[in-house]
Amino acid sequence: xxxxxxxxxxxxxxxxxxxxxxxxxxxxxxxxxxxxxxxxxxxxxxxxxxxxxxxxxxxxxxxxxxxxxxxxxxxxxxxxxxxxxxxxxxxxxxxxxxxxxxxxxxxxxxxxxxxxxxxxxxxxxxxxxxxxxxxxxxxxxxxxxxxxxxxxxxxxxxxxxxxxxxxxxxxxxxxxxxxxxxxxxxxxxxxxxxxxxxxxxxxxxxxxxxxxxxxxxxxxxxxxxxxxxxxxxxxxxxxxxxxxxxxxxxxxxxxxxxxxxxxxxxxxxxxxxxxxxxxxxxxxxxxxxxxxxxxxxxxxxxxxxxxxxxxxxxxxxxxxxxxxxxxxxxxxxxxxxxxxxxxxxxxxxxxxxxxxxxxxxxxxxxxxxxxxxxxxxxxxxxxxxxxxxxxxxxxxxxxxxxxxxxxxxxxxxxxxxxxxxxxxxxxxxxxxxxxxxxxxxxxxxxxxxxxxxxxxxxxxxxxxxxxxxxxxxxxxxxxxxxxxxxxxxxxxxxxxxxxxxxx
Amino acid sequence: xxxxxxxxxxxxxxxxxxxxxxxxxxxxxxxxxxxxxxxxxxxxxxxxxxxxxxxxxxxxxxxxxxxxxxxxxxxxxxxxxxxxxxxxxxxxxxxxxxxxxxxxxxxxxxxxxxxxxxxxxxxxxxxxxxxxxxxxxxxxxxxxxxxxxxxxxxxxxxxxxxxxxxxxxxxxxxxxxxxxxxxxxxxxxxxxxxxxxxxxxxxxxxxxxxxxxxxxxxxxxxxxxxxxxxxxxxxxxxxxxxxxxxxxxxxxxxxxxxxxxxxxxxxxxxxxxxxxxxxxxxxxxxxxxxxxxxxxxxxxxxxxxxxxxxxxxxxxxxxxxxxxxxxxxxxxxxxxxxxxxxxxxxxxxxxxxxxxxxxxxxxxxxxxxxxx
Numbered sequence: 001x002x003x004x005x006x007x008x009x010x011x012x013x014x015x016x017x018x019x020x021x022x023x024x025x026x027x028x029x030x031x032x033x034x035x036x037x038x039x040x041x042x043x044x045x046x047x048x049x050x051x052x053x054x055x056x057x058x059x060x061x062x063x064x065x066x067x068x069x070x071x072x073x074x075x076x077x078x079x080x081x082x083x084x085x086x087x088x089x090x091x092x093x094x095x096x097x098x099x100x101x102x103x104x105x106x107x108x109x110x111x112x113x114x115x116x117x118x119x120x121x122x123x124x125x126x127x128x129x130x131x132x133x134x135x136x137x138x139x140x141x142x143x144x145x146x147x148x149x150x151x152x153x154x155x156x157x158x159x160x161x162x163x164x165x166x167x168x169x170x171x172x173x174x175x176x177x178x179x180x181x182x183x184x185x186x187x188x189x190x191x192x193x194x195x196x197x198x199x200x201x202x203x204x205x206x207x208x209x210x211x212x213x214x215x216x217x218x219x220x221x222x223x224x225x226x227x228x229x230x231x232x233x234x235x236x237x238x239x240x241x242x243x244x245x246x247x248x249x250x251x252x253x254x255x256x257x258x259x260x261x262x263x264x265x266x267x268x269x270x271x272x273x274x275x276x277x278x279x280x281x282x283x284x285x286x287x288x289x290x291x292x293x294x295x296x297x298x299x300x301x302x303x304x305x306x307x308x309x310x311x312x313x314x315x316x317x318x319x320x321x322x323x324x325x326x327x328x329x330x331x332x333x334x335x336x337x338x339x340x341x342x343x344x345x346x347x348x349x350x351x352x353x354x355x356x357x358x359x360x361x362x363x364x365x366x367x368x369x370x371x372x373x374x375x376x377x378x379x380x381x382x383x384x385x386x387x388x389x390x391x392x393x394x395x396x397x398x399x400x401x402x403x404x405x406x407x408x409x410x411x412x413x414x415x416x417x418x419x420x421x422x423x424x425x426x427x428x429x430x431x432x433x434x435x436x437x438x439x440x441x442x443x444x445x446x447x448x449x450x451x452x453x454x455x456x457x458x459x460x461x462x463x464x465x466x467x468x469x470x471x472x473x474x475x476x477x478x479x480x481x482x483x484x485x486x487x488x489x490x491x492x493x494x495x496x497x498x499x500x501x502x503x
Numbered sequence: 504x505x506x507x508x509x510x511x512x513x514x515x516x517x518x519x520x521x522x523x524x525x526x527x528x529x530x531x532x533x534x535x536x537x538x539x540x541x542x543x544x545x546x547x548x549x550x551x552x553x554x555x556x557x558x559x560x561x562x563x564x565x566x567x568x569x570x571x572x573x574x575x576x577x578x579x580x581x582x583x584x585x586x587x588x589x590x591x592x593x594x595x596x597x598x599x600x601x602x603x604x605x606x607x608x609x610x611x612x613x614x615x616x617x618x619x620x621x622x623x624x625x626x627x628x629x630x631x632x633x634x635x636x637x638x639x640x641x642x643x644x645x646x647x648x649x650x651x652x653x654x655x656x657x658x659x660x661x662x663x664x665x666x667x668x669x670x671x672x673x674x675x676x677x678x679x680x681x682x683x684x685x686x687x688x689x690x691x692x693x694x695x696x697x698x699x700x701x702x703x704x705x706x707x708x709x710x711x712x713x714x715x716x717x718x719x720x721x722x723x724x725x726x727x728x729x730x731x732x733x734x735x736x737x738x739x740x741x742x743x744x745x746x747x748x749x750x751x752x753x754x755x756x757x758x759x760x761x762x763x764x765x766x767x768x769x770x771x772x773x774x775x776x777x778x779x780x781x782x783x784x785x786x787x788x789x790x791x792x793x794x795x796x797x798x799x800x801x802x803x804x805x806x807x808x809x810x811x812x813x814x815x816x817x818x819x820x821x822x823x824x825x826x827x828x829x830x831x832x833x834x835x836x837x838x839x840x841x842x843x844x845x846x847x848x849x850x851x852x853x854x855x856x857x858x859x860x861x862x863x864x865x866x867x868x869x870x871x872x873x874x875x
Contacts, residue, residue, distance in 0.1 A: 072660060075659075091669070093670070252727070260724070267567070268664050268665075269640075269643070269662055269663060270723075272660065272662040272663075272664065273713065273719050273720070273721050274721070275660075276662065276718045277718045280718050282718055490702050490705065492694060492697060492698060492705050492709070495705075495706075495709045496690050496693055496694055496709065497690065498714070498716055498717055499646060499650050499690075499709070499712055499714040499717060500646065500649060500689055500690040500693070500714065501653055501654075501716070502690070
């Protein structure tokens with residue numbers, strides 16, 4: 001078995017050896033067991049379902065919430081690994097989906113990527129029921145858990161879908177999960193404790209640092225200075241778009257490196273350009289909200305600075321996990337001040353509805369009118385909040401048929417509000433977990449790993465600020481302010497041939 | 504570069520553009536109307552204003568304008584004495600505005616300095632703003648795709664994530680023959696297309712494109728590099744794209760590949776918005792406006808907006824169910840006598856039985872004939 005796996009790995013993926021954890025996960029899955037794999041981001045999660053897909057007789061379904069990641073992986077699988085793969089998600093129009101599903105029914109594909117919401121559709125399920133599904137892989141499996149920091153409502157029904165397509169073996173993979181989240185995933189997907197394959201979360205090559213600041217001026221000054229001096233490339237994470245804009249503008253005036261901001265308020269083309277510039281080395285530092293990073297793989301990132309306190313330890317671990325994937329020394333520095341907690345509390349207050357808002361929403365449902373953006377604006381509800389309320393309303397059985405009125409149900413409305421309050425409290429607790437990390441004076445590596453209930457604290461270069469840390473080790477060459485010297489006269493022919501070289 | 508100065512220049516330029524867009528609306532519309540035009544709101548009232556006052560170049564010039572940004576421009580213009588506001592209606596607090604002589608002088612002088620008339624000249628078609636967006640997405644994606652094709656790299660991240668554009672590009676490169684054509688001829692066609700443009704426009708377009716050996720820059724990055732205001736760079740950039748579109752339409756035989764970028768395939772009726780086109784289909788089947796509203800589950804006032812759009816763009820539509828020939832002429836005469844397109848003022852002059860819809864239809868029809 002081991003030979004077969006290694007041969008397939010080198011033939012189709014061009015790797016000579018498995019990375020830690022991969023082989024164990026794959027052989028458990030191949031022997032028909034349900035498996036939960038915890039691999040650090042960039043730890044090679046995709047191989048653990050792509051390789052079995054090649055060897056198993058039927059089709060492998062990969063459930064993933066990230067459309068861009070899906071498209072990317074499918075293109076790579078087809079081009080590089082010569083594996084027949086396809087995806088079904090909202091980017092296809094109905095005709096394309098139908099055509100593709102017919103091809104799937106004939107057994108033309110070995111791997112199919114599906115978004116969780118597509119998987120709920122009866123037509124998709126009926127096609128999958130007819131073909132032989134050998135394996136269901138669930139990417140970002142922490143989205144299943146209500147205790148997770150990134151719970152997604154469309155993941156909740158996955159266990160039913162698995163049953164519906166004939167109970168094939170399940171491989172759940174994720175990067176970060178606390179004990180509670182793991183337990184919930186295992187419970188939902190019937191995974192035995194011995195089939196949990198965990199890679200230590202501890203990243204030995206990343207040094208952990210903290211800095212407390214009194215005011216905004218001090219914070220900005222220190223961060224700008226570090227952006228100039230630390231060995232890059234790097235990412236600076238901010239809690240709000242406004243902070244991204246202000247820090248970027250300040251740095252572009254004072255700093256000497258190539259820096260750009262990135263957040264959800266920019267249009268998608270700008271965001272993609274900035275992301276690609278960073279990946280290709282045209283930019284040294286990205287200043288971003290947490291919108292940046294999911295699904296990007298840049299192995300040479302050397303530092304992550306948190307401009308403000310992140311919302312949870314899970315988010316923090318994931319964000320600093322982007323440092324030093326190539327094994328080079330990495331540096332993670334977290335800035336915090338007393339006000340940071342208030343920013344998060346304010347954001348939580350805006351994110352979750354008041355009791356009045358829940359009542360208003362339920363009254364809208366009772367009237368049986370279609371929930372449009374105008375209707376929502378009239379009662380001052382955001383579309384995100386309406387989405388959340390729709391989910392909890394459905395869960396509470398408060399379902400309206402458009403066009404038919406029904407009596408307002410106060411009890412159910414109260415129940416919905418309580419549900420949202422439970423979620424809000426959970427998020428508060430996550431925030432306090434983060435606060436605890438910053439305030440207690442223990443080894444940061446120990447607290448971080450302790451939070452995820454792991455007991456691995458080794459480090460390669462330096463540990464953390466409480467164990468003693470010398471920042472100079474992470475300082476790079478100070479770049480000269482790059483004055484634009486490319487004053488070459490414009491040449492259209494040349495410029496076009498750079499883009500579209502003659503063969 | 505001093506940040507205060509560059510922010511100041513940016514504001515000056517935006518004030519100039521806003522003032523030019525306001526000029527024809529002076530005494531006729533609210534300030535808000537100018538904001539909606541520059542931001543490119545898709546509401547029918549805005550689209551009709553664009554036609555009525557021939558503000559085509561300004562429509563959707565700054566799609567990302569915020570309300571705060573706009574308020575700042577307005578307060579600057581007020582402060583400099585370039586515009587004044589007047590409250591027209593004490594009850595509704597509706598206010599209009601007018602452009603002062605100082606404002607007109609400023610607009611004239613500064614427009615010359617920035618060569619506004621030159622850069623805005625290609626925007627004589629009503630739907631140019633919309634076509635510009637589509638054209639740019641297609642151009643960006645096809646160049647990036649062909650560039651990677653030439654480099655033999657099939658796995659790349661498309662900068663354009665718009666699904667319709669991606670589908671379009673996929674269709675273009677579907678078969679071997681077309682793929683070879685795109686691969687071998689795109690560079691030459693692109694050269695022919697861009698060569699006649701002012702260098703400024705050439706450079707702006709090409710530096711924003713991405714390929715295997717180059718990641719495109721954002722307009723903001725180019726502006727910073729050149730120490731220009733980002734909003735000003737919109738002018739030569741939009742000029743370049745619009746000029747390309749016009750040329751590809753007129754000389755499509757010289758551009759067998761690139762002319763495909765200006766063919767629209769997804770529209771019901773390219774003259775109308777999709778929603779108005781659906782209404783038009785039902786009206787043609789003989790449904791009344793109330794029936795259309797029920798059938799389509801939209802408000803009757805929305806259907807009325809669609810009717811006005813149809814009167815404007817579809818000369819073959821017989822609107823006599825809604826407006827008689829004589830009444831239409833009478834409304835147009837009234838508007839000309841009063842020298843205004845303000846519905847309220849026209850309505851006050853007319854019989855109570857005349858509806859706003861009828862006035863709007865009459866004005867739209869008049870405008871539709873002018874454009875023809």
